[in-house]
Structure formats: C-alpha cells, structure tokens
Amino acid sequence: MPSQDNSLREIEIKLSAKEKTLEKIVNNPVFNRYGNAIWQQKKLLNQYIDSADYQLTKANVALRVRKDGEQYIQTLKSKGNSVGGFSARDEFDWYLNSSQLDRSLLVSPYWPEKLHGFDKSSLMTIFSTDFVRQYAQFIWDVDGEQALIEVAVDQGTVKALHQQTGICELELELKSGNANTMLNFAIELASRFPLIPSNLSKAERGYRLINPDVYKKIMVGVPLVEGSFDDRVKYYLAASQYYWESYNWQPEPARLVSWVEALQNLCTLLKKQNIEELISLLEPMLLDWKQIIEVDSKEWHKKVFEESDCTRLGVFLLSASRWLLNRH
Known part of the structure; x- marks a missing residue:
C-alpha cells in the first residue's frame, strides 16, 4: 500500500x-x-x-x-x-x-x-x-x-x-x-x-515537444495597463524570460526583438520609480542589445551565445526577483 x-x-x-x-x-x-x-x-x-x-x-x-x-x-x-x-x-x-x-x-x-x-x-x-x-x-x-x-x-x-x-x-x-x-x-x-x-x-x-505550436503562440498574458507597479514589473520580467527561452528553443528573430522590447518596457517602469539597484544592472545590458538588433540579424544568434556565457543577465533577473520578494 x-x-x-x-x-x-x-x-x-x-x-x-x-x-x-x-x-x-x-x-x-x-x-x-x-x-x-x-x-x-x-x-x-x-x-x-x-x-x-x-x-x-x-x-x-x-x-x-x-x-x-x-x-x-x-x-x-x-x-x-x-x-x-x-x-x-x-x-x-x-x-x-x-x-x-x-x-x-x-x-x-x-x-x-x-x-x-x-x-x-x-x-x-x-x-x-x-x-x-x-x-x-x-x-x-x-x-x-x-x-x-x-x-x-x-x-x-x-x-x-x-x-x-x-x-x-x-x-x-x-x-x-x-x-x-x-x-x-x-x-x-x-x-x-x-x-x-x-x-x-x-x-x-x-x-512543448508534444505540441510546439502551443509554445509558439503562448504569451505571459495581456500587458497590464492599470495593474499595480509590482504586477507590471512581474509581467515584463516574465515576458523577457519567455522570449529569451523561446528564442533559445527556436531562434526566430522576432522573439529576440520582443525580448529587447520587454526589457525596454521594464527599464522604463523602473526609472519611473527610480529603482537604481536594478536600473544600474539592466541599462548597460539593454543599451548593448539595442545596438545589436540594429545590425544584420545573421549576427544575432552569435550574440545570444555570447550573452549566455556572461553573468550579467542571470544576476539582473535574480536581483529583480529578490527586490520583488523584499517588497512584501
């Protein structure tokens, strides 16, 4: 039994x-x-x-x-x-x-x-x-x-x-x-x-292996316009992770563009509240990537590989999680 x-x-x-x-x-x-x-x-x-x-x-x-x-x-x-x-x-x-x-x-x-x-x-x-x-x-x-x-x-x-x-x-x-x-x-x-x-x-x-089309279409929800500040931060944080993971699964250029856009929206939110501890981690990385997506997309996958060998993305995402946890 x-x-x-x-x-x-x-x-x-x-x-x-x-x-x-x-x-x-x-x-x-x-x-x-x-x-x-x-x-x-x-x-x-x-x-x-x-x-x-x-x-x-x-x-x-x-x-x-x-x-x-x-x-x-x-x-x-x-x-x-x-x-x-x-x-x-x-x-x-x-x-x-x-x-x-x-x-x-x-x-x-x-x-x-x-x-x-x-x-x-x-x-x-x-x-x-x-x-x-x-x-x-x-x-x-x-x-x-x-x-x-x-x-x-x-x-x-x-x-x-x-x-x-x-x-x-x-x-x-x-x-x-x-x-x-x-x-x-x-x-x-x-x-x-x-x-x-x-x-x-x-x-x-x-x-995802069973039904990849579901994961091509899935999204983290509808962007929050009237939600709380914390909820909007969570949304764009989750959106950025979704697009990063989905691009690494199937490298479609539009996903990488959406990843940068999610980070930009997140950075804009953080600046409104002057969350310097996160802005200082996110902004340099975001500036790099905004320049990268302006060049030939054939180079993008190489840059993603290089980013995966860096520590800055992981440190930022975990620091954002810690900041959200300490808000409650």
Missing part, C-alpha cells in the same frame, strides 16, 4: 547552464564555506501522466511517477508562481510499491476542483524525463540569516513522441530558513558563473 501523503510548499530557483559550467560548479569551494558539502549522485526516471487531450496541464497541474533508486514516488504539483526563476508551488508526494499510478490518491484536497468529474481512467504516460542528479545540502549563512539549501545539478533528456531535448540545469531548493537568503546565494553563484534563471519546468519541456 502507498504511504500517506507528504504535502509541502516547494520553494526553488531553477538556473539553466551549459555542461561545462555545471562541471565547474560541482567542484567549486563556495559550497564548503559553511561546512563540507558532500555530493551524492542518483538516477531519476520520471513518467509524466495526463489524458490524451491534456486536461491536467490545462488545469495547471503536473502528475508524475518517479523511480528514485528502488523507491517509486507519485507526485502532484501545481504550476504555482514563477518569476525570475524563483518559484513557489504546492507539491504532494506519495510513496508507492510499484511504478503503477494509484488513481485512488487523486482526491480532494489534493485534486484540483476544476477537474471535478474528470475520468481518471483516461490517464496515461505521455512523456518521460530521465536524468542524473548530483546533489548536496549545505547551510548558507549571511550576517546570521541562515538557509538550508539543497543544490542539484541535473543532466539528461526529455523524451516525447520520438523527439527529445536536453536537460542541463542547476536547481536550488529551500529546505528550511529564509528564501531571501537563498536568493542571495543564487546571486553570488550567478556572479561567478553564467547561470540564467528559467521559468520552464521539465514537465513544460515535455509538453
């Missing part, structure tokens, strides 16, 4: 990186500043489950069964909120005795109200994410503010419909302590290594 559920609020930062960067991070002494981080490794095999017409993802939930060593874990996740790579969402875990989905666990209060009446017998595996995880836990301490953080380096593949895409990312998960402290650590890492926050989950990468 499966164990009783373990529900929690997952708070994490997802950072995309190149393979060479991840190798350097694992061996970096920064993790040993406040104790010896003991790195471990395991293989995680994940089957993501939905109906043939994708009712779960439409309801903003993800369902998977994971094999972790000899243990099977059934997990239901909400989409939650994700800005600048920093996300918070509800997660429910159940330990199973086999790889078979246990539909009896998918009930209130875990099961979304919008899926009331949904035929759970239609659920089936639609894609997989298999990767090797190197991970360690350590305590980061800054001026007496502590956070217990799990650092995970994930490398592998997402497979769907005879297609696949790579997984190459760093995740920081807050186990206990202050979320702001974890963001401070992420900013320090991003100032040392080219790490760019990502709002795209492994599950969303699978759905």
Whole structure:
C-alpha cells in the first residue's frame, strides 16, 4: 500500500547552464564555506501522466511517477508562481510499491476542483524525463540569516513522441530558513558563473515537444495597463524570460526583438520609480542589445551565445526577483 501523503510548499530557483559550467560548479569551494558539502549522485526516471487531450496541464497541474533508486514516488504539483526563476508551488508526494499510478490518491484536497468529474481512467504516460542528479545540502549563512539549501545539478533528456531535448540545469531548493537568503546565494553563484534563471519546468519541456505550436503562440498574458507597479514589473520580467527561452528553443528573430522590447518596457517602469539597484544592472545590458538588433540579424544568434556565457543577465533577473520578494 502507498504511504500517506507528504504535502509541502516547494520553494526553488531553477538556473539553466551549459555542461561545462555545471562541471565547474560541482567542484567549486563556495559550497564548503559553511561546512563540507558532500555530493551524492542518483538516477531519476520520471513518467509524466495526463489524458490524451491534456486536461491536467490545462488545469495547471503536473502528475508524475518517479523511480528514485528502488523507491517509486507519485507526485502532484501545481504550476504555482514563477518569476525570475524563483518559484513557489504546492507539491504532494506519495510513496508507492510499484511504478503503477494509484488513481485512488487523486482526491480532494489534493485534486484540483476544476477537474471535478474528470475520468481518471483516461490517464496515461505521455512523456518521460530521465536524468542524473548530483546533489548536496549545505547551510548558507549571511550576517546570521541562515538557509538550508539543497543544490542539484541535473543532466539528461526529455523524451516525447520520438523527439527529445536536453536537460542541463542547476536547481536550488529551500529546505528550511529564509528564501531571501537563498536568493542571495543564487546571486553570488550567478556572479561567478553564467547561470540564467528559467521559468520552464521539465514537465513544460515535455509538453512543448508534444505540441510546439502551443509554445509558439503562448504569451505571459495581456500587458497590464492599470495593474499595480509590482504586477507590471512581474509581467515584463516574465515576458523577457519567455522570449529569451523561446528564442533559445527556436531562434526566430522576432522573439529576440520582443525580448529587447520587454526589457525596454521594464527599464522604463523602473526609472519611473527610480529603482537604481536594478536600473544600474539592466541599462548597460539593454543599451548593448539595442545596438545589436540594429545590425544584420545573421549576427544575432552569435550574440545570444555570447550573452549566455556572461553573468550579467542571470544576476539582473535574480536581483529583480529578490527586490520583488523584499517588497512584501
């Protein structure tokens, strides 16, 4: 029989990186500043489950069964909120005795109200994410503010419909302590290594393989005209990340132009409130890119590759997330 559920609020930062960067991070002494981080490794095999017409993802939930060593874990996740790579969402875990989905666990209060009446017998595996995880836990301490953080380096593949895409990312998960402290650590890492926050989950990468047209058309919402200042900052921050990630997925010039436009709108907003700590990070990068998009678009992809090897984009996005977090 499966164990009783373990529900929690997952708070994490997802950072995309190149393979060479991840190798350097694992061996970096920064993790040993406040104790010896003991790195471990395991293989995680994940089957993501939905109906043939994708009712779960439409309801903003993800369902998977994971094999972790000899243990099977059934997990239901909400989409939650994700800005600048920093996300918070509800997660429910159940330990199973086999790889078979246990539909009896998918009930209130875990099961979304919008899926009331949904035929759970239609659920089936639609894609997989298999990767090797190197991970360690350590305590980061800054001026007496502590956070217990799990650092995970994930490398592998997402497979769907005879297609696949790579997984190459760093995740920081807050186990206990202050979320702001974890963001401070992420900013320090991003100032040392080219790490760019990502709002795209492994599950969303699978759905993107299944139906790429959805991700060609998707947008973060309608621009807010009358929303609060914070909401408008979140909108343009999310828009900039969407266009950056979508361009790196499928390099269409219009996406790069939209990325620069989102950053320009964000910079204009920040200047109205004189948020100098963010303006000083964003404006030099924005000026560079406004000049770049005026030249032949054949050069753009090279410039994107060069930007991905810099630290400034990651530092700005994480600093913006920290600023928003400290506003509340």
